[in-house]
Amino acid sequence: MTHVLGDPAPDGLLDAFWAYERALMSDDLAMLDRLFAQGHDTLRGDAAGLLVGHDQISRFRGGRGGAPARSVLQVHVRSLSPAHALVVAITELERGGRGQQTQVWRRGVDGWRVMAAHVAVPAPAFDSRVWRVVGDPLARPTGSGPLDGETVAVKDLFAVAGHPVGAGNPAWLDQARVEPSDAWAVRMLTGGGAAVRGIARTDEFAYSLAGTNAHHGTPPNPRAPGRIGGGSSSGSASAVSLGHATIGLGTDTGGSIRVPAAYQGLYGLRTTHGAVPTAGAMALAPAFDAVGWLTRDAELLARVGGVLLPDTAPRPVREVVAVPELWALAEPDVADAVAAFAEGESARQESWDLTDLESWREAFRVHQAAQAWATHGSWLRNRLDVLGPDVRSRFEAAAQVTPDEASAAATGVAEARQAIRDLVGDRVVVLPSASSVAPVLGSDPGRVRDATMRLTCLAGLGGLPAISIPTTTQEGLPCGVSLIAAPGRDRDLLAFAVDHAQRLRP
Known part of the structure; x- marks a missing residue:
């Protein structure tokens, strides 16, 4: 829904604005010519330069082949005089990212006309916060298939032939070998027709949910400027949200696909544990590590699943279950958004006894820590100072886990896994993808991390597939609805997401 803000719009102004917007999206050159003021003084500018005069602007439009598809989120009106008004429109491109269009309108005998316009759109460019390395492309498709024309941002944990794995840490990158071959998932994506756009940033060793890499x-987060984008598949998510790539390949151990999907308004899938081979991807905690990916639309998310997931017979989702006790773990604005989604899907409410949730989360934390240290401790033991403060604190704690504690945690994880699978059964369960909207940059993410882990650990402990579907709070900030199901029902969740997206279309 478009919000109109600012001064009351003079009669006819918004009608003219929306006529212009419709003409722009349909590439109606005749209407665009009529709505731009005739004469030599009309202006149109963007990052490429300034066009002066109606005829020059008309020639530009006739040769560009249409404007990028977009939607208008906000319209700000300022009255400058009885016959002049300033309109600033906040837009969101279909390919990802936000833009602005500023127009000065003048009212004459033939109605409202644009005297000057400036367009600002996110330009695809190298951003070292998002990318470690990019190419044009970095790796070409090796085959043709359902992903023809798509581009992939590969999380810097997956092997890409000819490049080292950096794992988000400069010291690791300095000593990393050049990979002789692609990771399994990368090989399958390029075989399905996709090109690798580049290797995207990650939180160090994927041991974070924030996306705030201390080195890079x-x-x-273009969907929520001034807020973090979530991690650890941080660069992959931002690359997709910005429109630099169409697919973000990542991993999800404790929420590293679902959290950035929620924070940035993306679709994201954490696959059933073991369903997609992790061969060629750096491990964090093998008991929980799962391959996942992010996209801007449900259809593409499903097409990626068609390439990476086992070919299983689809089963319709017959029962959707809503658990208010899980919603209560989230902030009220997120809980309300999840409740609205559940109501729209006619989900049946049921009550869960979450008495054991805290012990489940603690078992997850300790078992993850023990595995993370077993995986990386030999290299990090005398190098903890190369880590940023937040990730270093986690590895320092991981180093202190005793064998008895690790064994007890493993037992707790096994018990939790069975209990969670019993609760989910053959249904689809609705819960928040993260406990809050994206925290503001510079705030302490610790409290949010703990609250979010109480939600995200359920799929990790159960080894379950989990899909994050984007929605928004009442204030318009992105958040995510997570759906979890029994092991192996990844394709069923994807089909549900596609159907839901189609039902939302006008």
Whole structure:
């Protein structure tokens, strides 16, 4: 829904604005010519330069082949005089990212006409917060298939032939070998027709949910400017949200696909544990590590699943279950958005006894820590100072886990896994993808991390597939609805997401 803000719009102004917007999206050159003021003084500018005069602007439009598809989110009106008004429109491109269009309108005998316009759109460019390396492309498709024409941002944990794996840490990158071959998932994507756009940033060793890499900075969140974008698949998510790539390949151990999907208004899938081979991807905690990916639309998310997931017979989702006790773990604005989604899907409410949730989360934390240290401790033991403060604190704690504690945690994880699978059964369960909207840059993410882990650990402990579907709070900030299901029902969740997206279309 478009919000109109500012001064009351003079009669006829918004009608003219929306006529212009419709003409722009349909490439109606005749209407665009009529709505731009005739004469030599009319202006149109963007990052490429300034066009002066109606005829020059008309020639530009006739040769560009239409404007990028977009939607208008906000319209700000300022009255400058009885016959002049300033309109600033906040737009969102279909390919990802936000833009602005500023127009000065003048009312004459033939109605409102644009005297001057300036267009600002996110330009695809190298951003070292988002990318470690990019190409044009970095790796070409090796085959043709359902992903023809798509581009992939590969999380810097997956092997890409000819490049080292950096794992978000400069010291690791300095000693990393050049990979002789692609990771399994990368090989399948390029075989399905996709090109690798580049290798995207990650939180160090994927041991974070924030996306705030101490060495490379925080990738931007174009859907919620001034807020973090989530991690650890941070660069992959931002690359997709910005429109630099159409697919973000990542991993999800404790929420590293679902959290950035929620924060940035993307679709994201964490696959059933073991359903997609992790061969060629750096591990964090193998008991929980799962391959996942992010896209801007449900259809593409499903097409990627067609390439990466086992070919299983689809089963319709017959029962959607809503658990208010899980919603209560989120902030009220997110809980309300999830409740609205559940109501729209006619989800049946049921009550869960979450008495054991805290012990489940603690078992997850300790078992993850023990595995993370077993995986990386030999290299990090005398190098903890190369880590940023937040990730270093986690590895320092991981180093202190005793064998008895690790064994007890493994037992707790096994018990939790069975209990969670029993609760989910053959249904689809609705819960928040993260406990809040994206925190503001510079705030302490610790409290949010703990609250979010109480939600995200359920799929990790259960080894379950989980899909994050984007929605928004009442204030318009992105958040995510997570759906979890029994092991192996990844394709069923994808089909549900596609159907839901189609039902939302006008």
